[in-house]
Amino acid sequence: MTTPEAEPEQGAPRPEERLEQAVRAAEQALIEFEIAVETFRVEVENFSRLHEQRLGPMYARLEELEAQILQARAARTGDPEDQRLADEARARLMPIPGVEELLNGWMDGDGLFPEASAMLTDQAVRPPQRVRPSEEARRLYRELARKAHPDLAQEEAERVRREEFITRVNAAYARGDEAELRELAEEWAAGPVPERRPSRAEELYARLEWLAQRKELLTRLAKELEEGAIGSMLRLAPDDPDRLLDEIAEQLTVQVGEREAELAAALGQS
Numbered sequence: 001m002t003t004p005e006a007e008p009e010q011g012a013p014r015p016e017e018r019l020e021q022a023v024r025a026a027e028q029a030l031i032e033f034e035i036a037v038e039t040f041r042v043e044v045e046n047f048s049r050l051h052e053q054r055l056g057p058m059y060a061r062l063e064e065l066e067a068q069i070l071q072a073r074a075a076r077t078g079d080p081e082d083q084r085l086a087d088e089a090r091a092r093l094m095p096i097p098g099v100e101e102l103l104n105g106w107m108d109g110d111g112l113f114p115e116a117s118a119m120l121t122d123q124a125v126r127p128p129q130r131v132r133p134s135e136e137a138r139r140l141y142r143e144l145a146r147k148a149h150p151d152l153a154q155e156e157a158e159r160v161r162r163e164e165f166i167t168r169v170n171a172a173y174a175r176g177d178e179a180e181l182r183e184l185a186e187e188w189a190a191g192p193v194p195e196r197r198p199s200r201a202e203e204l205y206a207r208l209e210w211l212a213q214r215k216e217l218l219t220r221l222a223k224e225l226e227e228g229a230i231g232s233m234l235r236l237a238p239d240d241p242d243r244l245l246d247e248i249a250e251q252l253t254v255q256v257g258e259r260e261a262e263l264a265a266a267l268g269q270s
Helices: 017-077 080-093 114-121 135-148 156-175 178-190 201-227 229-236 241-269
Strands: none
Touching: 017 080, 017 135, 017 156, 017 201, 017 229, 017 241, 135 156, 135 178, 156 178, 201 229, 229 241
16 A cells, blocks of 8 residues: 655745745845945946046146146256156157147147137037936935846846846936936836746756856956045045045145246246
8 A cells, every 4th residue: 555645734835945035135135236336336437527527627737737847847957868758748648649640730749729729719618417316316226226127037038128127227327317217117117027937946056156146246346446546535535525526626736836836946947
């Protein structure tokens, strides 16, 4: 007489249930990490834009003064080594060989020709746009990233759909476009909700391995952002980056004044 197989007790967990829970937890943790990395990337990009807008002309002025000081020194001493240093400093201001030919007479080693400068100064120059996502934009972005993130897809077609959607979300967030983020939230809410199929144990293990690899990639990206010049500066004053720019601008103003005085003295001795 054969004994029938014992059926699982009602309410007993399936063998893959703990593994599925681990995958879901890893997915959510990865999404939160990716949101943080993307948010920091946008902050670094925006701060870089503001840094260049505010301080770029001051750095350029310091480089120009350095080249003029070296040229005045070379003219005074007649030393070939001083002239070499002056030529190198001037070359750094215009690093592209043959730029005069490329620009068809618009610019030479001393900058724009007067005619070109007169033409350009009559045109309005639009400064880089200052972009800082609002708190509501941040909330909408995080909500959309959690709901529509491609890492939650189990099928390739659904992953592609999510990737295309998240690309639009990231672009709207980078612009700080709160209205577009709101429209995207409505679009996602009205869209299809894919059915989540039960996963086999082998698929779950592969999923965990992929999530670990993705986290490692994001960790390297976050490290590069943090250790970059702009990221390092931003970490000095995360709550008030404008104050940091003001402090750097004050320091550069002092340096410009010192170099201008040095140039005046060098020219006075020539």
